[in-house]
């Protein structure tokens with residue numbers, strides 16, 4: 001099984017909103033409110049036009065969408081990653097491939113990135129395992145969450 005990625009376009013917007021408002025996605029999110037179409041459109045417009053963000057969508061070999069990986073530069077050289085698989089594509093180990101391909105794409109485009117950081121709710125074992133399988137390492141625990149980091153070849157402190 002392989003996952004292929006490309007950057008998102010407006011044609012992906014409705015799928016991304018639907019996946020965002022999925023019950024399990026919201027349970028595993030730090031912000032669990034239901035996002036309206038209006039709110040989503042404003043956010044989407046911002047993230048596709050601001051170089052601080054990079055959104056990558058994944059496909060399987062049948063050209064079906066499997067999920068989204070988003071990156072957000074929190075500070076100089078440090079990007080925060082989020083992943084959300086399409087609800088009907090969960091539970092088959094695709095999440096780790098989506099993360100891996102997303103990170104490869106992102107680091108090829110932003111090669112001066114120092115590190116990629118994931119913040120995951122501590123009970124979200126599927127997510128923690130997926131990040132670890134994609135090459136992330138446990139960094140620390142913070143209130144109710146686990147921080148994992150991608151060991152990019154650049155020197156990290």
Ligand SMILES: CC(C)(COP(=O)(O)OP(=O)(O)OC[C@H]1O[C@@H](n2cnc3c(N)ncnc32)[C@H](O)[C@@H]1OP(=O)(O)O)[C@@H](O)C(=O)NCCC(=O)NCCS
Pocket residue numbers: 024025028029067082083084085086089090091092093094095096119120121124125126127129130133
């Ligand atoms: C998190 C997510 C990307 C994981 O992707 P996935 O492909 O569905 O992951 P899987 O269900 O195949 O689980 C990954 C691994 O965790 C294991 N796992 C899942 N739930 C587990 C549990 N409760 N206890 C132990 N292991 C568990 C699976 O067995 C699998 O292990 P393996 O790789 O050794 O086979 C996906 O489920 C998702 O998008 N969830 C909703 C949004 C979300 O939580 N995003 C992350 C926010 S940081």
